[in-house]
Amino acid sequence: MLAVIRFHLDENVDHAVAQGLRLRGIDVTTTTDADLIGTADDEQLSFALHDNRVIFTQDQDFLRHHQAGREHAGIVYSRQGARSIGEIVRFLHFMSDCLELEDMRGKVEFFRRARCP
Numbered sequence: 001m002l003a004v005i006r007f008h009l010d011e012n013v014d015h016a017v018a019q020g021l022r023l024r025g026i027d028v029t030t031t032t033d034a035d036l037i038g039t040a041d042d043e044q045l046s047f048a049l050h051d052n053r054v055i056f057t058q059d060q061d062f063l064r065h066h067q068a069g070r071e072h073a074g075i076v077y078s079r080q081g082a083r084s085i086g087e088i089v090r091f092l093h094f095m096s097d098c099l100e101l102e103d104m105r106g107k108v109e110f111f112r113r114a115r116c117p
Contacts, residue, residue: 007056007092024093076092
């Protein structure tokens with residue numbers, strides 16, 4: 001069976017993104033949901049890895065963890081303020097339709113124009 005992408009949104013992401021994804025039937029947790037407010041990025045990555053969730057973040061520090069070789073279930077990155085809430089929701093929804101969890105494991109996806117591989 002194919003593993004569907006589930007997302008975890010770090011604390012810098014507007015809660016409206018989670019609401020938009022949930023309205024589209026996408027399984028998503030937030031830092032608030034997971035009681036991780038104020039915790040280190042490393043703890044966020046551990047939570048997401050153990051729960052098989054791809055992290056969506058607007059925090060460049062997560063890219064540094066990836067470059068350092070830190071294991072993760074996948075990271076989707078967009079610069080803070082570069083995209084509207086609607087654009088983010090549509091992009092993540094598109095990703096969940098086109099990719100599986102294994103496609104993202106250990107990889108970083110930068111927000112770009114959406115198209116299936």
